[in-house]
Amino acid sequence: MNAPDLALQHVIDPEICIRCNTCEETCPIDAVTHDERNYVVKFEVCNGCNACVPPCPTGAIDNWRHVARAQAYTVEEQLSWDVLPPQTASTETAETAIPEEVQRLTAEATAGLGTAVAAPWSAEKPSVNLFTPRNPVTATVAGNFRLTEDGASSDIRHIVLDFGGAVFPVLEGQSIGVIAPGTDANGKPHYVRLYSVASPRDGERPGYSNLSITVKRVDEDHDGKPVRGVCSNYLCDLRKGDTVQVVGPYGTSFLMPNHPGASLLMICTGTGSAPMRAMTERRRRNRASGDGKLLLFFGARAPGELPYFGPLMKLPKDFIDINLAFSRVTGQPKQYVQDLVRARAADVATMLSDENCYIYICGLKGMEGGVLEAFRDVARQHGFDFDALWPQLLASNRIHIETY
Amino acid sequence: MNIDYSQKIPNNVGLSDDRTLQRALEHWQPEFLNWWADMGPDGSAAFDVYLRTAVSVDPAGWANFGYVKMPDYRWGIFLNPAETDRRIGFGDHKGEPAWQEIPGEYRANLRRIVVTQGDTEPASVEQQRHLGLTAPSLYDLRNLFQINVEEGRHLWAMVYLLHRYFGRDGREEAEALLERRSGDQDNPRILGAFNERTPDWLSFFLFTFFTDRDGKFQLCALAESGFDPLARTTRFMLTEEAHHMFVGESGIARILQRTCEVMNQHKTDDPATLRSLGVIDLPAIQRYLNFHYSVTIDLFGADLSSNAATFYSTGIKGRFEESKLTDDHVLKDATYPVLEISGSEIVTREAPALNALNEKLRDDYIRDTLAGVGRWNKVMQKNGIDFQLTVPHKAFNRQIGSFAGVKVAPDGRIISAADWEAGVRSWLPTDEDKAYVQSLMGRVAEPGKFAHWIAPPPMGINKQPLDFEYVRFN
Numbered sequence: 001m002n003a004p005d006l007a008l009q010h011v012i013d014p015e016i017c018i019r020c021n022t023c024e025e026t027c028p029i030d031a032v033t034h035d036e037r038n039y040v041v042k043f044e045v046c047n048g049c050n051a052c053v054p055p056c057p058t059g060a061i062d063n064w065r066h067v068a069r070a071q072a073y074t075v076e077e078q079l080s081w082d083v084l085p086p087q088t089a090s091t092e093t094a095e096t097a098i099p100e101e102v103q104r105l106t107a108e109a110t111a112g113l114g115t116a117v118a119a120p121w122s123a124e125k126p127s128v129n130l131f132t133p134r135n136p137v138t139a140t141v142a143g144n145f146r147l148t149e150d151g152a153s154s155d156i157r158h159i160v161l162d163f164g165g166a167v168f169p170v171l172e173g174q175s176i177g178v179i180a181p182g183t184d185a186n187g188k189p190h191y192v193r194l195y196s197v198a199s200p201r202d203g204e205r206p207g208y209s210n211l212s213i214t215v216k217r218v219d220e221d222h223d224g225k226p227v228r229g230v231c232s233n234y235l236c237d238l239r240k241g242d243t244v245q246v247v248g249p250y251g252t253s254f255l256m257p258n259h260p261g262a263s264l265l266m267i268c269t270g271t272g273s274a275p276m277r278a279m280t281e282r283r284r285r286n287r288a289s290g291d292g293k294l295l296l297f298f299g300a301r302a303p304g305e306l307p308y309f310g311p312l313m314k315l316p317k318d319f320i321d322i323n324l325a326f327s328r329v330t331g332q333p334k335q336y337v338q339d340l341v342r343a344r345a346a347d348v349a350t351m352l353s354d355e356n357c358y359i360y361i362c363g364l365k366g367m368e369g370g371v372l373e374a375f376r377d378v379a380r381q382h383g384f385d386f387d388a389l390w391p392q393l394l395a396s397n398r399i400h401i402e403t404y
Numbered sequence: 405m406n407i408d409y410s411q412k413i414p415n416n417v418g419l420s421d422d423r424t425l426q427r428a429l430e431h432w433q434p435e436f437l438n439w440w441a442d443m444g445p446d447g448s449a450a451f452d453v454y455l456r457t458a459v460s461v462d463p464a465g466w467a468n469f470g471y472v473k474m475p476d477y478r479w480g481i482f483l484n485p486a487e488t489d490r491r492i493g494f495g496d497h498k499g500e501p502a503w504q505e506i507p508g509e510y511r512a513n514l515r516r517i518v519v520t521q522g523d524t525e526p527a528s529v530e531q532q533r534h535l536g537l538t539a540p541s542l543y544d545l546r547n548l549f550q551i552n553v554e555e556g557r558h559l560w561a562m563v564y565l566l567h568r569y570f571g572r573d574g575r576e577e578a579e580a581l582l583e584r585r586s587g588d589q590d591n592p593r594i595l596g597a598f599n600e601r602t603p604d605w606l607s608f609f610l611f612t613f614f615t616d617r618d619g620k621f622q623l624c625a626l627a628e629s630g631f632d633p634l635a636r637t638t639r640f641m642l643t644e645e646a647h648h649m650f651v652g653e654s655g656i657a658r659i660l661q662r663t664c665e666v667m668n669q670h671k672t673d674d675p676a677t678l679r680s681l682g683v684i685d686l687p688a689i690q691r692y693l694n695f696h697y698s699v700t701i702d703l704f705g706a707d708l709s710s711n712a713a714t715f716y717s718t719g720i721k722g723r724f725e726e727s728k729l730t731d732d733h734v735l736k737d738a739t740y741p742v743l744e745i746s747g748s749e750i751v752t753r754e755a756p757a758l759n760a761l762n763e764k765l766r767d768d769y770i771r772d773t774l775a776g777v778g779r780w781n782k783v784m785q786k787n788g789i790d791f792q793l794t795v796p797h798k799a800f801n802r803q804i805g806s807f808a809g810v811k812v813a814p815d816g817r818i819i820s821a822a823d824w825e826a827g828v829r830s831w832l833p834t835d836e837d838k839a840y841v842q843s844l845m846g847r848v849a850e851p852g853k854f855a856h857w858i859a860p861p862p863m864g865i866n867k868q869p870l871d872f873e874y875v876r877f878n
Contacts, residue, residue, distance in 0.1 A: 015782075015862075016654075016862060016863070018646070018649055018650050018653045018654070018776070018779075019772075019775060019776075020620075020645075020646035020649060020650070021646075022642075022643055022646045025642070025643075026643075036775065037775075051462075054466070054467040055466065055467060055643055055646075057646040057647035057649075057650040058650050058654070059863050059867070062867075082782070103867075104869075107867055107868070107869075114468065114469050114470035114471075115456075115467065115468045115469045115470070115866070116866070116867075391457075391459035391460075391465070391468055392459070394459065394465075394468055395459050395460050395462075395465035395468075
């Protein structure tokens with residue numbers, strides 16, 4: 001593929017901006033400048049650190065344009081704007097920003113944080129939005145394996161997608177978007193649906209342009225009412241060799257730290273295990289002395305319902321500390337991830353207080369409150385206040401939540 | 405630099421290392437909370453409000469969003485990080501190291517500046533305390549409350565300086581800040597504009613656009629101060645102030661948008677017809693603007709002021725963006741143009757620049773204001789409406805300085821008392837205007853709904869949708 005050298009250009013919406021100078025004051029590398037008319041970002045200087053984004057009182061700062069690097073908007077052009085140019089103005093390949101539906105889903109998934117949290121400081125810089133609904137990439141199904149037992153109540157699948165010659169770079173914790181073919185009842189194209197990547201950055205099969213996702217066939221809604229998920233059923237029914245339209249990648253914050261000694265506290269249920277598998281696999285493939293701890297809490301109804309149960313059990317005990325909670329095993333009391341978090345209070349307390357530990361929570365919305373409550377109890381037991389720690393966790397980008 | 409939230413008073417100034425100061429402020433804290441209960445937003449104590457709270461003064465940490473009951477808001481003391489080896493940038497002490505303690509001879513003047521600035525913060529909360537009952541949407545209600553809690557925090561910032569650096573006098577002044585009341589006959593707030601009423605949301609948006617912008621310019625001038633703790637305090641306050649001006653600018657833009665839409669739908673510019681259609685006519689908005697503009701430019705003080713000269717020469721208060729100016733930063737021989745009355749005309753003459761520093765700051769402010777009014781006019785342009793808002797002449801409706809009491813028309817003509825009487829109804833809000841605007845006010849409390857007279861904003865707060873429940877009434 002002879003792709004042009006695309007870049008994401010940071011621009012400011014002159015219709016919303018109130019020229020308060022906060023961005024220029026905040027920018028650590030002086031990438032923002034202004035004249036009597038507009039505030040603008042110097043393309044060559046801005047490194048996309050986003051330090052200016054939270055302090056902006058208007059939201060005008062948070063605008064981005066895909067441009068061919070050679071055709072980026074100059075400072076003079078930007079100073080003359082009354083409105084932002086449309087996304088496609090300058091190049092043929094430049095395309096829209098992150099699709100609204102993706103933004104909405106992301107905002108919903110991360111709502112529990114109450115604020116925008118950035119990636120860990122040592123995270124690799126992610127690529128985002130390389131392929132858009134108007135310009136998707138075609139992937140071929142290289143495999144589709146059922147992860148849950150035959151008699152299990154849910155059908156969860158491990159699907160491997162191969163991009164052939166196309167480059168589709170992802171980091172552990174990022175998602176891809178899939179658009180089911182056809183149209184909905186109103187004749188409109190189906191919404192894009194997001195799936196966390198379950199394989200590490202070098203691919204499910206290292207060295208090839210491929211990745212895996214974990215998909216649960218949706219046949220009921222959160223309240224147990226029957227409903228047929230269009231995209232999940234489409235994906236679960238795919239056969240080897242079928243093609244899929246993929247967009248993305250998406251996600252700039254739920255990323256793993258890369259510095260030596262960083263440890264991960266991972267809490268997940270069901271398909272929320274996908275990013276945990278990706279991060280764990282990344283660490284397993286690159287084991288080094290001095291690696292920080294991996295502590296995993298993973299909940300499902302029963303062992304046969306737990307995706308990746310078999311492979312997980314084979315991981316060495318000195319590599320990862322695994323705690324499985326099952327809520328529906330006959331003859332055993334119901335157990336949830338938060339119960340195990342409490343049972344492991346000493347270790348959890350140490351990790352919560354360790355500034356090199358990053359916390360990841362992914363799975364059903366319902367578990368979020370329970371887990372945070374368990375954190376509060378653990379902290380109390382060990383003489384500190386989780387609610388006082390919370391703002392620091394946010395400020396140092398140590399906590400990441402994606403729930404649905 | 406993280407803020408220590410385990411303390412009773414969140415701070416990044418190492419309060420726990422100074423027991424005396426900590427005790428003094430812990431003594432002031434319940435008095436502040438009593439004041440908030442008495443004079444803060446009316447009937448709001450139980451609401452959960454989606455507010456931003458600073459958890460550190462660096463970019464990542466100072467905008468953390470979540471539901472908070474306002475009496476539980478973590479008001480605290482936050483200073484921008486110290487610059488190593490900061491030097492005084494202007495006046496007689498130019499080039500000397502910035503002061504970490506107050507030089508004895510400047511104590512009285514600095515106290516006066518800190519008290520005057522500090523007095524405006526609770527004053528505006530008092531002025532706005534009933535507005536929550538008539539908010540045009542949950543989005544707007546949340547923005548009002550955000551402003552209120554941050555004005556409260558700005559009060560804390562000034563009180564910290566009073567307690568830490570001004571001894572017993574400072575403590576007494578800090579108490580007095582909670583005792584004066586906006587608009588009170590016997591014990592009013594210090595500055596005139598802060599004793600005016602803010603009776604409706606049109607006034608509120610204009611107040612935040614014009615009067616909070618005065619705050620921005622005063623804070624910018626103080627951020628240059630040779631007294632380093634004052635400079636660092638005001639720098640951080642400026643970051644918060646930006647939101648307040650945003651609320652004003654976007655609020656008026658949304659009112660203009662709504663009026664233009666209705667004008668186009670009904671093909672009319674007749675004020676009476678537009679009022680019957682439930683929107684605010686553009687000439688009325690112009691009259692409100694004239695009032696807020698003229699009252700606010702009074703806040704910069706007399707055009708010629710020996711106090712201003714002293715504040716500058718002694719390194720206490722600089723100019724707007726002092727470090728970006730290219731003169732000698734001493735101004736002993738410089739001049740600056742000021743307006744004065746000569747016979748029946750207003751003329752310009754050169755005055756000593758040091759004495760004209762209030763006028764210079766006022767002019768910087770006016771330039772900033774004009775740019776904002778220009779952005780409002782784009783709303784009319786985009787809607788194809790042939791109407792432009794303007795600001796009146798600098799001498800119009802002034803109560804302070806050489807034009808105090810002089811009858812000047814918005815176009816700058818000196819006029820007779822009779823001409824003033826004849827014109828004032830088209831220049832300043834009339835009783836009918838006020839009664840009409842008041843009649844539009846009523847609380848809209850359903851998420852995503854907006855009062856008829858104001859358009860929705862283009863985007864929500866912190867990327868939340870417009871129908872987000874920004875305030876939960878419980």
